[in-house]
Amino acid sequence: MTGAPDDGLDALETPCLILDEGRVRANLARMRAHLDRLGVAFRPHLKTAKSLDVARLAMAGPEGPATVSTLREAEYFAEGGVRDMIYAVGIAPGKLDRVGAVRRRGADLAVTLDSVEQAEAVSAWSRRHGDPLPALIEVDADGHRSGVKPGDAEALVAIGRALDGAALRGVLLHAGDSYALSDPEALAAAAEAERAAAVEAATTLRAAGLPCPVVSVGSTPTARFARDLTGVTEVRAGVFMFGDLFQAGVGAVAVDDIALTVLATVIGHRRDTGWIITDAGWMAMSRDRGTARQAVDQGYGVVCDRAGRPYPDLIVADANQEHGILALRKGSAAALPDLPVGARVRILPNHACATGAQHGRYHVVGADGRAGAVWPRINGW
Amino acid sequence: MTGAPDDGLDALETPCLILDEGRVRANLARMRAHLDRLGVAFRPHLKTAKSLDVARLAMAGPEGPATVSTLREAEYFAEGGVRDMIYAVGIAPGKLDRVGAVRRRGADLAVTLDSVEQAEAVSAWSRRHGDPLPALIEVDADGHRSGVKPGDAEALVAIGRALDGAALRGVLLHAGDSYALSDPEALAAAAEAERAAAVEAATTLRAAGLPCPVVSVGSTPTARFARDLTGVTEVRAGVFMFGDLFQAGVGAVAVDDIALTVLATVIGHRRDTGWIITDAGWMAMSRDRGTARQAVDQGYGVVCDRAGRPYPDLIVADANQEHGILALRKGSAAALPDLPVGARVRILPNHACATGAQHGRYHVVGADGRAGAVWPRINGW
Structure with missing residues (x-):
């Protein structure tokens, strides 16, 4: 640690999250x-x-506006003054009281659903509580998860009509299959397919005399590669703000734009095997191995120096719960960097959503290149 | 949820952890x-x-005694009255002040190391603070991670001597390669190899006139399959208390002994694809896919009814952040159970350490079969 630059990193307990505020701002400005x-x-x-x-x-x-994936997020952001949110995961009737409590605090929280069963429960709750809940019908963009098929006019209209005690607000899609792509033309086509499905469903609802003010689509890859969004009113995307190695493999972000790293300390060496051991195992990185299915398998992450510059070919080749095993990629001619016990490295994660969730706060590197502010984050439900 | 049994599960927000106290006690009694x-x-x-x-x-x-993997655990358990702990991950010199703070609160916390570099730092810290830190030398049982080779007498003795300002307490091994096995004879052989390596290293230290009161080995598979532990003084193991599908694949626990499940709520269906969607995605289950490398790939988990009985061939076939996609195993002749929106299921996890870490508490099912007590758990570092 001798001669370490005055970057504020030595004062931090490892492993921990480092967030590069400048990169977050640049990623947001580009998307906006x-x-x-x-x-x-x-x-x-x-x-x-x-x-x-x-x-x-x-x-x-x-x-706002904003999108959330859990009611815990909705409660936390409502507490922080956010007033316009969509809870973009299919609603269970047992969660409506919590939705109602957030709304009573002044936040316009909308729910998502894809069945008459749910629509009837939302209508019944709305009538019982005198609060017509805004609801979006989830439409299936590409067969990867939930949602009504965009051409299933019967189901769409039946759900819309079953929301008569609530407030049909529109349609919501997520083109999750775009995560498996990497060719820009294929990604642009996935974005166009998502748009077309959204517009088809909205047109069906409107033709039946139902309201559909909101046409909401979104995923980081399709948001990035969309060329035309005629008929769409809003785009949801999140992971691009931080970026990660998986999205870099898709081509939706650049490695140099990744804002989130895990700060780790070297705790040992295996000179016989060429391993450097750190204190950032899978608990700090998450178990996400999404890049294993991509053209370049990044192990549990790409190892950078404390300024965030990747070492040639050095990855987290394997991980135990609290041990990260750094090694050169197979076949690499690069030299293992000289990293004594106590040295600090930063690791680019496979998946920012998963890695972030292993931690309770961000240590923020500001424009001066120093880690200063601490931004808390929440987890759980 | 009409006709739901009075098991206390309907009162819980999902997803959440359910812990079967009777199974934990039985798993512990068997190991003891x-x-x-x-x-x-x-x-x-x-x-x-x-x-x-x-x-x-x-x-x-x-x-105590107990073993911990982070200093956060050491601090938490010391606060709770635990007085005898080993921090079983290689020590970084920058963490010694936190170790010392736990010790000043009355806990005998020992550190682990495998280099002269670390031993010198621990000795220097010990002298500076007038607190001879107890230290275990990590010995490599099977080449899977950290540790001095058991036959490397020169390194072992050099580390032992470099601890002259501290307190050499013994040797510590973890036979992590046993996780890749499933044949009982091979597992018994791995346990014997771990024992033999431990005894060899201890004998080397003692022959050099160095103390070695503690000979510590441990992993759930080798603990379970060890037939003779002559020369070993203590065994560390943890995941067997809860069990999980990965350890069941190894053969170290039985599926019926798994004490940890994730409670989930059905939020939708895709009747065309035979999917049931729940609110327990990979955020609730973790990204751990360890069973993908075993004979039976359990997806993101095995789906059980609310009493914890597995449905035939029903697994979490895929997962998004907050969506679990339940489907029958490929080729199964079983029928999809009738699980309406709002129904609750319990999911056996691939890896109890990883799944547990996604949550902040356990909802405990006691001897009466009802969920009652809440046991908090910690995360982070």
Whole structure:
């Protein structure tokens, strides 16, 4: 640690999260400019960051709009003044009282559903409580998860009509299959398919005399590669704010734009095997191995120096719960860097959502290159 | 949820952890009896449970002994009265002040190391603070991670001598390669290899006139399959208390003994694809896919009814952050159970350490079969 620059990192307990504020701001500015050109609103998904400080950088204003993936997030952001949120995971009737409690605190929290069963429960709850809950119908963009098929007019209209005691607000799609792509043309086609499915479903509802003011689409890859969003009113995306190696493999972010790293300390060496051992195992990185299915397998992460510059070919080749095993990629001609016990490295994660969730706060590197501010984040449900 | 049994589960917000106290106690009793027969002490590893309530069931007495994987655990358990702990991850010199603070609160916390570099730092710290830190030398049982090779007498003795300002307490091994096995004879051989390596290293230190009172080995598979532990003084193991599908694949626990499940709520269906969607995605289950490398790939978990009985061939076939996708195993002739929106299921996890860490508490099912007590758990560093 001799001669360490005055970057504030030595004062931190490892492992911990480092967030590069400048990169977050640049990633947001780029997405905002892109969506402005396309003429759609941005409703940032806060499931990656789960931090009010990050939300305030991401949202159009301090009151939103925003997207959340859990009611815990909805409660936390409502407490922080966010007033316009979509809970973008299918609603269970047993969760409606918690939704109602957030709404009574002044937040316009909308729910998501894809069945008549749920719509009837939401209508019944709305009538019973005198609070017509805004609801979006989830439409299936690409067969990867939940949602009504965009061409299933019968189901769409039946759900819309079953919401008669509530407030049908529109349709919501997520093109999750885009995560498996990496060719820009294929990604642009996935974005267009998501748009077309959204517009088809909205048109069906409107033709049946039902309201559909909101047409909401979103995923980081399709948001990034969309060329035309005619008929769409808003885009949800979240992970692009931080970026990660998986999204870099898709081509949706650049490695140099990744804002989130895990700070780790070297705790040992195995000179016989060429391993450097750190205190950032899978508990700090998460178990996410999404890049294993991509063209370049990044192990449990790419190892950088304390300024965030990747060492040639050095990855977290394997991990135990509290041990990270750094090694050169197979076949690499690079030299193992000289990292004594106590040296600090930063590791780019496979998946920012998963890695973030292993931690309770961000240590923020500001414009001066020093770690200073601490931004808390939440977890759980 | 009409006709739901009075099991206390409907009152819980999902997803959440359910812990079957009877199974935890039975798993502990079985291990204790086994180690008693082998004549060795048990130093439970608390990295899986991270809960003082579970620790009190696992430890020989309220003061320990115990094993921890982070200093956060050491601080938490010391606060709860535990007085005898090994921090079983290689020490970084920058963490010694935190070790010292735990010790000043009355806990005998020992550190682990495998280099002269670390030993010199521990000795220097010990002299500077007038507190001779107890230290165990990590010995490599099977080439899977850290540690001095058991036959490397020169390194062992050099580290032992470099601890002259501290307090050499013994050797510590972890046979991590046993996780890749499943044949009982191979597992027994791995346990014997771990024992032999431990005894060889201890003999080397003692022959050099160095103290080696503690000979500590441990992993759930080798603890379970050890037939003779002559020369070993204590066994560390942790995940067996809860069990999981990965350890069941190894053969170290039975599926019926798994004490940890995730309670989930059905939030939708895809009748065209045969999917049932729940609110327990990878955030609730963890990203651990360890069973993918075993004979039976359990997806993200095995789906059980609310009493914990597995549905035939129903697994979490895929997962998004907050969506679990339940489906029958490929080729199964079983019928999909009738699980309406709002129904509750319990999911056996791949890896109890990873799944537990996604949550902040256990909801405990007691002898009456009802969920009642809440046991908090910690996370982070």
